[in-house]
Amino acid sequence: xxxxxxxxxxxxxxxxxLAGCSSDNDFVPPPPPPPPAMATFEVTVDxxxxxxPLSPVAVIAHATGYHVFxxxxxxxxGLEEQAEGGDNMALLAEAGADGDVRATASGAGPIGPGGTExxxxxxxxxxxxxxxxxxxxxxxxxxxAIAALDAVDVSTLAAGTSMTWRTIAYDAGTEANTxxxxxxxxxxxxxxxxxxxxxxxxxxxSMHAGVVGQDDGFATSGLNNQHRFxxxxxxxxxxxxx
Numbered sequence: 001x002x003x004x005x006x007x008x009x010x011x012x013x014x015x016x017x018l019a020g021c022s023s024d025n026d027f028v029p030p031p032p033p034p035p036p037a038m039a040t041f042e043v044t045v046d047x048x049x050x051x052x053p054l055s056p057v058a059v060i061a062h063a064t065g066y067h068v069f070x071x072x073x074x075x076x077x078g079l080e081e082q083a084e085g086g087d088n089m090a091l092l093a094e095a096g097a098d099g100d101v102r103a104t105a106s107g108a109g110p111i112g113p114g115g116t117e118x119x120x121x122x123x124x125x126x127x128x129x130x131x132x133x134x135x136x137x138x139x140x141x142x143x144x145a146i147a148a149l150d151a152v153d154v155s156t157l158a159a160g161t162s163m164t165w166r167t168i169a170y171d172a173g174t175e176a177n178t179x180x181x182x183x184x185x186x187x188x189x190x191x192x193x194x195x196x197x198x199x200x201x202x203x204x205x206s207m208h209a210g211v212v213g214q215d216d217g218f219a220t221s222g223l224n225n226q227h228r229f230x231x232x233x234x235x236x237x238x239x240x241x242x
Contacts, residue, residue, distance in 0.1 A: 085193025
């Protein structure tokens with residue numbers, strides 16, 4: 001059989017194409033880029049009160065533009081829910097939607113009087129230069145008291161070093177301090193927690209005036225001298241791990 005010169009050229013080109021295709025099997029993709037460098041912090045909260053369990057702590061790592069609260073200003077809706085009922089989910093969701101927030105974390109459960117818990121939070125190393133950490137928790141045998149730490153600067157913490165703060169009790173200003181058991185969600189009352197329809201009596205965050213209680217003649221109070229607290233109410237230690 002005679003093969004025309006044009007057919008010979010076509011066969012040669014076909015072989016070259018096939019040879020080129022076979023080399024694809026030898027292609028080695030480049031390695032993936034290394035994961036971004038991270039910085040890990042441990043936030044340890046100690047309950048310093050006699051009879052005030054702290055609700056699950058909200059921990060928020062953020063840049064300078066965010067504040068979990070501001071004295072003299074109204075509490076956010078998320079902080080109101082935590083301050084009245086101890087639930088931090090709305091506060092953490094609210095924070096997570098803020099462009100200045102880098103990470104959020106929650107404690108595993110309430111911290112009893114004299115108890116402690118350590119919560120881990122991780123951020124990008126590139127965010128550390130402007131990093132602040134805030135914490136918030138409810139004193140559950142109250143109407144709306146919180147133990148909170150706002151925007152402390154941790155940008156200079158080196159790995160293996162710590163800073164410690166003592167937090168006072170703040171009044172969220174979202175509910176009258178009736179001390180009635182029906183409005184206290186903790187074990188001293190067992191009543192309703194957050195209720196958006198109740199009175200936002202002051203509508204601003206301020207230093208808490210403390211508990212009065214039945215022992216000092218507040219007849220309708222569900223609290224007693226055991227539930228009083230002095231400042232500070234909590235100790236917060238922040239340690240940079242790496």
